[in-house]
Amino acid sequence: MAPNLRHLQAASLRQIGNARLAGHGERECAPSRILESLLDEAPELVRRRSLLPAFDWRQASADQVARLLRSLAGARVNVPLWLIKGLLVGGHRLPTATMETCSQELRILAALNALDDGQIPDALADQIGDCTRYGDMEPAVASAMVARLVALSNTSLACCLALSQARTSPEALRPVRKELQSEIAGLPSLRLRLAGTSTTHGLKEALVPAFAAAGRCVEIAEGPFGSVISELLEPDETADALAVLLDREHFLSLDWRGSAREARRLVDERLDTLTDAIKAYCRKSPRPLLVTTLPASISPTSGHIDRVHATGESGIVAELNRRLAEIAVGVPSLHLIDADHALASIAPSERSDPKLWFYGRIAYAEPALRALAHGFARVWQARERGRAKVLALDFDNTLWGGVYGDDGIGRLECGDDFPGNAFKALQQECLRLKAQGTLLVGLSKNNPDAIDVLSKHPGMALKDDDFVATAINWEPKPDNLRRLAGELGLGLESFVFLDDSPHEREAMRRMCPAVIVPELPSDPARRPQWLRSLACTWPLRLTDEDSRRSEMYVAERRGRELQESSGSYEDYITGLEQRLLVEPLSVGTLPRAAQLHERTNQFNLTTRRLGEADLRTYLSGESRAAFVGRVSDRFGDHGLVLAACATVQGDTARIETLVMSCRVIGREIEAAFLDAIAEALAKRGAKRLVGLYRPTAKNAIVRDFYPSLGFAAAGDEDGADLWEKLLVGSAAPRLRPVTVEWGTQ
């Protein structure tokens, strides 16, 4: 006997399916029997969206699903998206025709459900790989996909997918919990010290999958409860970094018996203690410090005047965040995890659970901890991998609405009016990135005159000169991008490719897997904000150099064009009118010198990654010297592109590091710089100059640097070749096509 469905309208079928019926012996009210009685009415129920949306389709048999689809087809009722999703999550196969309008992730799940054995076709595996890189899936879909991959015994892909979705779909980790342990253990490890003003245990659990998704096996040592200050003042020497979780409550427990002024004084004392300890850590330890900011207040302590009055929570939160930002400006090893950005997509009621606060001083609920853990991991990833350096932009229907070849300039949409204003807004975001040091290149299938749109169309924010290079032709875009990468001397992994065409994106992903190819939203209105949230473009810090990088590349491009037109290479170099300004390293040039040491792979003699703290030790003292060099030529300024550190002992000077940005390679600038350094060191009494070359996978270009400049082999030391040259009695340096000047600061 089927239960009377009218009485069950309000209840979820899933719950009923799992409960036992009392008074009917051991007979269970099986979900599939309930479904049986619903199938006759299926078209009507689907139309009304009644009962079936709550059904757990894992409980349905393949035969029942087939009958359901037949009865819908018979009644000419389309299979709606919610039903497709439910059936696919339930593990069922669907005819391809049904899937036509579905999202990529649902089509992948359908393809997985349709597979019989463990062999996943490469193309499908590639598509799943894309899902792990671009965007969050719906939790139910993510979990089903992971479970299906496990069933097809492709656990490594399952682990990869589960980790990539862990922030929004923690359930997806369940089917691979055991496998994950060995997957994660295989990643390079990172020792993280964790301290907080509240309980950090939950964060510790969330950090493991978050860092694993960023390619790191994180080993976490928690400080004792509430030990933030002592962890900051006595840094753990064995940890690679310190992570600090702050919460509002810690700074706010005011004593309301005294005056408001007195209460605020206590708050300020706490703020001072924390900020002083952070400053002390940064002075003492070169190891990175990752600190969360305080999230915005949800429950004001001073009502309407919360931002104004001395005891208002909002005002106090803003004050601490401002102070943290001030410290971070001058300290590259301090990274702030913006709590407001991390928690933005989480409802306030999900951010904390009051009973857990009272039970165990747990300030953040799980979804919030996952979001914060994601923030920590993302900052760490940016530190290690750097940001994408180049934005490769399609033209038609990406930078402007319409197709130049079909519509002509006049009908292209871009400007101050709807709907062209959405395209102009995207162009402005591109300009913003350019100002922050990202290079722009154009990649368009068009006749070459499409570039004229930028100068001739009145609504364009981008101009020809904003692009450091363009490839406007009918060649495949992956080929063009490879060529541009070669011209710019950058690897493919430095590129982000924006294109409205799914086919072009697909081609780029297959032909150039290293290129980052995010899913540009199909609605132009969504694109400007979407581009802002594209984390691979986020700067970790900005120097003056970043804002001028684009100009320098444009200058270089012009230089190359000259090279192509002038006769001999020597003529070209001489024609450049190069100027090199050498100066001792100073506080002002420290950040850029550190950046050069961190980023340079090719023209780097010893690949010692000296940070600002290390470089600071070269600022003064008898036995140490460091130099930086700026280069300019008749086409423009290349900025500060050289740095070197030397130690002096007796009459011997050793060049410990020597780095040069590859954008000025091959113009004898490096030789002129070395001449200048040698001269300066000789003035300090050095009679012998020793140079080191430590080979790496990427710096073969400088293997012959010292011998080519008249240095003689002098053995080796810890895997580095030593080269030496006498500074007295040797011939004067030869004339170079570079005018060298000395600066003092």
Add this chain to the structure above:
Amino acid sequence: MSVAALVINDVRPEIVEIFRDVFQFDGRVTSRTSPDEVTRWDSLQHIALVRTIEHTFGISMSMDEMAELRSAGDIERVLVRYGV
């Protein structure tokens, strides 16, 4: 018959599942199963238990209810109170 006629015998399968998942407990789960038997049921895992129950059944417990849970039967009682 109606929803009211659905009476629970002992603990429901989801609770057994939660015990397996949160405490890695493989023994038989009855309404009397308590921290005495379940070695991993300490104050830290208690939080995980509460979170998982809330998540699984879509409820939000009070502080008192959190303190009240000392056996699988207590969980049933709380769930019944929420009409789950």
